[in-house]
Amino acid sequence: MAKDNFVEQIADIDTDFPQWYTDVVVKTKLVDYGPVKGTMVIRPYGYAIWENIQREMDARFKAAGIENAYFPLLIPMSFMTREAEHVEGFAPEVAVVTHAGGEKLAEPLCIRPTSETIIGSMYSKWIQSYRDLPVLMNQWANVMRWEKTTRPFLRTSEFLWQEGHTVHASGEEAMEMTLKMLAVYEEFACTCLAMPVLTGRKTEKEKFAGAVATFGMEAMMHDGKSLQAGTTHYLGQNFAKAFDIKFLDKDGALKYGYTTSFGVSTRLIGAIIMTHGDKRGLVMPPVVAPVQAVIVPIAAKKEGVLQACRALKEKLSAAGVRVALDDSENSPGWKFNEWEMKGVPVRIELGPRDLEAGKCLLFRRDTLEKTECALDGAEGAVRALLGDISETMYERAKARMDARIVRAETLEELLAGVEGGNFVRAGWCGCRECEDKVKEFAQATARVLDGENTSDKCIVCGKKAESTVVFARAY
């Protein structure tokens, strides 16, 4: 469905990263703007990434014993107010249904911004005994948070996500689950998105509304800013008390359960784009790439070329490679640009001379290197190359992130650090005032707590530091 027979230009990644992002997401047809402000349409090339993310993540959930379910979109407004911090955090962002079926509703309903409340109300009905625990569920769903400033994938009024919700008999077990899912997310980011992350606990200011503790994974984008790519929440008994989730324990006593929740969203697609993209456009990690290899025939009209390309396509497809054959009438040069912009990990060129020599040419998008490969057994070579691309992309992103985590002893150093596109490690006393001061002075926020560090001073007040914080500007 390509409309124009030329490769459209994208802004320069280093001088105008925001425009580069907008150009890339629209021109590679990942996404388009919906008619209602702040909404996005996820086009087939973008949605295919999400399908791959879902498949990989869902397999990990099922391996962890988590079952999928589906809970209603609309939540009675009264549910939101039962947990005090929760309503404070989410009420300003909800979209409200006031009329339905031609009538005004007795109680306004809000479109779920997240589902702790409605799921909590069902859990309270389903759980009675310790034998019913743990409950481990997940749902793949759309949620809505009315945002003032929006950008495709990164922040839109509606987005797609998964939200896991579990109930446990003890706080220890719930905390263990919270950390286990954080580890699942981290492993997923590394393995499937070739994306290194920093993980850790969030500060009180940055935690989920209603949680006892939130843990996050943060990824470094091309411009050195941080993107929160997934969070897991230890909710303690907050929601159990608000929704009366009680169980009869082995000792005969009626006790409140301990709950957790955790989620990743279509934001991950934005993270992929901004972690790996380069001046030519997207660079897709092989595991979630909609197309892993594209075959471009050279001198396609010469005898046997197209036939050989089709045979190669069949062979790759049978070997489990997601492969496309571009047999359109565009020139090879045009096709090279187009598929490079779309970030397809491997391009396979095959022309009459290659055919005669029984080989083809492999171009890898990550390093822009070309190698020759025998047609016989090409499927093995392509699979191996895809594995190598995954590793190389991860190592490169990891090296960049590691090189751009700096240490600061003063607010001025911290400011210089984030302005230079770095994550900045600094001591923090633990008080909200000092955290706010950093935000005001350097437009940077605490991304994760980096473990206890009592030998340090707070970068703001100079008092003894309670922990080391990674500060950064963030999406």
Next chain:
Amino acid sequence: MAKDNFVEQIADIDTDFPQWYTDVVVKTKLVDYGPVKGTMVIRPYGYAIWENIQREMDARFKAAGIENAYFPLLIPMSFMTREAEHVEGFAPEVAVVTHAGGEKLAEPLCIRPTSETIIGSMYSKWIQSYRDLPVLMNQWANVMRWEKTTRPFLRTSEFLWQEGHTVHASGEEAMEMTLKMLAVYEEFACTCLAMPVLTGRKTEKEKFAGAVATFGMEAMMHDGKSLQAGTTHYLGQNFAKAFDIKFLDKDGALKYGYTTSFGVSTRLIGAIIMTHGDKRGLVMPPVVAPVQAVIVPIAAKKEGVLQACRALKEKLSAAGVRVALDDSENSPGWKFNEWEMKGVPVRIELGPRDLEAGKCLLFRRDTLEKTECALDGAEGAVRALLGDISETMYERAKARMDARIVRAETLEELLAGVEGGNFVRAGWCGCRECEDKVKEFAQATARVLDGENTSDKCIVCGKKAESTVVFARAY
């Protein structure tokens, strides 16, 4: 997570089918009622069926060249009014968002009851030339239709579905697509749900609001009522004109495209339940059954029994069978009842004597027959049995439906027919008044047109019949 250590009773299927349905869906934990009237929670055992439906259907869409995408949940109210019949049909059922982000919205937004309008608005932006056609997209999404009377899976204010939306350069091609998708649905129903269907065109009265022609597949439920299990719509240029979907044709002229849409929903789960269920509860078709085989150890504490059960489970799982091992402390009798109610196609019993003889016992849920099977190669036997169960279930449902399609020459015969739990074939002149008369007299509606039949008389007015109609009472 079983709460009670006994099998709960369900109403008698033949004397109180509605109560049987409610009992079965709730007690097998397929579904529960949500806090907002008319909403449902799809529990893991129900959602697993939907996941299996999705996987099978999605593979068929992809094979037909259809790509998945995702369009926004909220549609500007003004979009709905652009197609006159469409707004008339859907406006009374929409849920309306009037406030969001703490403010009153300038224009009310409706939660999609279906997405022809918003997708049409995007297609008009994306399509310019005949080279962009056909456009073949689908989305898996939640939709909302505010209904007065609701029942889990059959009619709920929110439900999950897929909606396909295509654009073509000619009316012929669009009609071909409409009929092709009807055939895909029919093949899916037979193969995956073991459910025979009648397919055909709908009357003007029963067609989709905004369509030129609607085609449906109807399935016969246990009580002889009909359930519309899927529809495909030829929309002509109605939505193309309303949303300005135009393309520059090969001849240089600017033309409106021709569109189609088609959908199946979580209603299919209700159809499965009411087609195959019996007095013991659910009978799940093997292709979409969440659990295809359950292993029940007999005298589980005897040496080697549990070990052998676990080994068998591994073997079946490796052979691609979705298998569960019930090693709970309930008695075998309790387990038999429980898994029969849940409709698991095959139960495998394995005790010390079986083990000694190197065999196990297979119980098939559809015919309630037991056979012996050697442990060595049991995976092959179970797979073959699952295939046989699929076929037997289909044949049985087909024979029942065929036996219960009767012919009527008078309204009294038609009434007697539907009251007896039959589909009734009758001649129809084609006018709305006569169709309304049948509804009034027999509480039956025209399910599908059965092809032209000019030799017949209209069952109401006695004029020459334009076609034969299958009338039935319907869900």
